[in-house]
Amino acid sequence: MFELSEMEEIVQEFLVESHENLDQLDRDLVELERDPGSRELLAGIFRTIHTIKGTSGFLAFAQLEQVSHVGEGLLSRLRDGELELDFERAAALLDLVDAIRTVLASIEATGAEGQHDFSGLVARLERLQSANPDATPSGQPRPAAAPAPEPADHDGGETEVDSRRGVADHTIRVDIGVLDELMQMVGELVLTRNRIVQQAGTIADPALMHTAHRLDVIAAGLQEGVMKTRMQPIGNIWSRMPRVVRDLGVVCGRQVRVEMEGRETELDRSLLEAIKDPLTHLVRNAVDHGIEPPQERVALGKPAEGVIWLRAYQQGGKVHVEIADDGRGIDPERIGLKAVERGLLTPEQLAALSLEETTSLVFQPGFSTAEAVSSVSGRGVGMDVVRTNIEQVGGTVALRSVPGLGSTVTLQIPLTLAIIPALTVATGGQRLAIPQLSLVELVAVPAGEVRTTIEDVSGVPVLRLRGRLLPLVHLDAALGLTSCRRADGTVSVVVVQSEGRQFGIVVDRVVDTEEIVVKPLSSQLTGIGLYAGAMVSGDGAVALILDVTALGHRSGVLGAARDLAGAAEPEQVTVEQEREAFLIVGVGPDRRVAVPLAAVHRIEELSTATLEQVGGREVIQYRDGILPLARLARVMGVVEDPGPQERVQVVVYSEGGRSVGLVVSAIHDISDDFDGVSSDLGGPGLNGSVVVGRQVAELLDVRGAVLAADPLFYEPAAPATLDWMAVPS
Structure with missing residues (x-):
């Protein structure tokens, strides 16, 4: 059979x-x-x-x-x-x-x-x-x-x-309205379960405790069962993509095929509906802007037929969806010139951007590189809507591109939006929830270590955590509340991640972790922009769910290119928060280089005795992995002092799950005293020069420096000759 x-x-x-x-x-x-x-x-x-x-x-x-x-x-x-x-x-x-x-x-x-x-x-x-x-x-x-x-x-x-x-x-067909209603009832059951379990813990009654535990198990099983009824494979919306690519390829004169991996990966139906249009737009963009015409591909030594890859997988409680192509990639210089031409930012602002930030300008409202409006593109709408729609459902969008090799857009989406695990915290007498999807770790800094662990460098609060510098946001100040710090002086920091960057949220205390039912915000609160929804806690109190990404942008720790176009209201962002911070390092005997602090994952001082050679390049065994090293002096063409060294200073940079250690001569300072004065004077691995802390420093092009050391670093697949490590948090 x-x-x-x-x-x-x-x-x-x-x-x-x-x-x-x-x-x-x-x-x-x-x-x-x-x-x-x-x-x-x-x-x-x-x-x-x-x-x-x-x-x-x-x-x-x-x-x-x-x-x-x-x-x-x-x-x-x-x-x-x-x-x-x-x-x-x-x-x-x-x-x-x-x-x-x-x-x-x-x-x-x-x-x-x-x-x-x-x-x-x-x-x-x-x-x-x-x-x-x-x-x-x-x-x-x-x-x-x-x-x-x-x-x-x-x-x-x-x-x-x-x-x-x-x-x-x-099989049986059920109206989606019935499932939505059932989901709402399960949500109410979860709230009631949370309240009963919390109250049972305050009463010394074994029978009640047993009943509460049984209720907890049954509610969890019912919740899981209902969630499964709403889950659908992402292949349901992928199935239309080959036809979309075929039809658009005919219009644009492209030869393209689609390859899919992980089409069985499941998502909540409501999220599938939310990402359907953004996914279609990204695929259309890949055909229209990414894949070259057949004759151009052949001239470049590529097959006449281009490829678009759709990949999906679950990791860390999220669904990762990748849309990759082997086309022409994105030219940052062309992106920057178009942004200036269309008035999205000034030449001075463009000069201060890294390659990554310049590439991200494609997400700006109204941005397009098309010379003329057609039925396919040129209106400047789409990529900003893609990012907005994905962020509205609690997801993130990341763009990675190598000119001549192709581009990859990665979407990170929660499995569901109805019931999510969250960390509840208290600050200024208010209780708030932080979705665990954004949570990296919790750090408690004892009172005796606060002065040595939390520093205020040029007005920027920074937590020195395992050798790396983590920017901090004081939640009470960000929300305009009065702090109620712990009596013992301990500082509680919630380390979160958004848009590929980490920062710490300083709260008064951590309350608990629980599964919460997400309730929509009223129209009066939606406009604030710092909250993703509301919840009812186990004791019946209403709490707001924090939008981590919005908080990071509002506080200036997630400085993105789109913020430079004036998207934030002047009264919402202070001058100090708008300043970009730099790590000042020494390269060779007298070169002073500014590294954007957002690109710094960790700072390490390593013994030269631990350096090894693999495939003709330096590596080091680091945090249960192998960390490749790149000496900035060689990238910049600086002659190093050949004298013996016992220790080396390393700036760890991570992107796309891979990391590299940039070896420098010295670590000088961290400064945000940058008044916008810059110049295009530079050299290999540099984006020009800037005035930081009243001194001129060369601005490091981090991506360019990494590519100079290893041209394959940003390719979708890791090089077979070297197992690039993902540095644990």
Whole structure:
């Protein structure tokens, strides 16, 4: 017996839907006999047969397509009023339903249509399309009608099984509104469960504790079951992409194929709907802007046919979706010039941007590199909407591109939005929730270590955490609240991550972790922009859910290129918060280099005795992995002092799950005393020069420096010769 699990998913869906439609056709045709003039019934029957015919052709079921096509022709004339339904035509249509059911049974049992002779039925249906079916062109009596095919679900004994039991009887269609209502009820149950479990913990009653625990287990199981009913594979929305790519490729003159990986990865249905349009736009962008014309690809030594990869996988409680292409990539210089030309930022602001920030300008509202508006692109809408839509559902968007090699857009999306785990914190007498999807770790700094661990460098609060510098946001100050710090002087820091960067949120105290039901915000609170929703805690109190990304941007620790265009209101961002911070390092005997602090993952001082050589380059065993090293002096063409060294200073940079250690001569300072004065004077691995702390420093192009050391660092697949490590948090 052919196992259904081995069939293509689309064929299974076709079988289920067709069986249900055929059962409805049986009822509609019988009803139509009683009311032959019902245009509504005729239209519905015609649509069903038309759908079966179209899908059969798509799936290459030729026999099923042929017999459905003839039935569609008869139904079309009945629907248009050219013919009247009589007993013979109704009987022929019912026989058509049985014939389709017979073929479906063969497909389900063997994966193929099988051998069936429907020539007699086809002849009947063709003859009945005539206004006078009893007459023949030659005047001869018409031939006797062929016997109707046996119904596929006749009662043939105990050993025979209804063909529908393999698929249709194992599925059920439920209105999405019913699932939404059920989900809301489960949410209320979770809130009640949280309250009972919390109250039971304050009462010394073993029986009550046992009952509360049992309720906790049942509610969790019910919640998981309901969540599964809402989960759907991402392949459901991917299935349309090959057609989108094919049609757009014809319009744009491109040869493109689509490769998919992880199409079985599941997401909540509401999230699938939310990402459908952004995903389609990204795929269209890859065809129109990324993949080169065939002749251009051949001239560059590439295959004439371009490739778009769609990948999906679950990691860390999130679904990661990648849209990659092997096209021309994004030219940061062209992006920057277009941004200045369109007035999105000034030349001075552009000069201060890193390559990563320049590339991210494509997410600016109104940005487009197209020279003219077409039916495909050029209006400057799309990428900003992609980012906005993804962030509205608690996700993030990251763009990675290498000119000439291609681009990769990575979406990180929560599995569901209805019920999420969260950390509740208190600050200024208020309780707030932080989604655990954004949580990295919790750090408690004892009172005796505060002065040595938390520094105020040029007005910027920074936590020195395991050798790296972590910018801090004081939640009470950000929300305009009065702090209620702990009596013992301990400082609680919640380390979070957003848009690929980490920062710390200083709170008064950490309350608890619990699963929360996300409630939408009222219109009065939506405009604030710092909250993602509301929740009801276990004790019945209402708390707001913090939007980590919005907090990071408002506080200036997630400085993004789009903020430079004036998206934030002046009264919302202070001058100190707008300043960009730099790590000042020494390279060689006298070169002073400014490294954007946002690019600094950690600062390490390592023994030279631990350095090793692999494949002709320096590496070091670091934090349970292998960290490749790149000496900035060599990248910048600086002659180093050949004298012996016992220790080396390393700035660890991470992106896309890979890390590299940039070896410098010295670590000088951290400063945000940058007044915007810059110059394009520079050299290899540099983005020009800036004035930081009243001294001129060369501005490091981090991505350019890394590429100079290893051109394959940013490729979608890691180099086979070196296992790049992902540095743990």
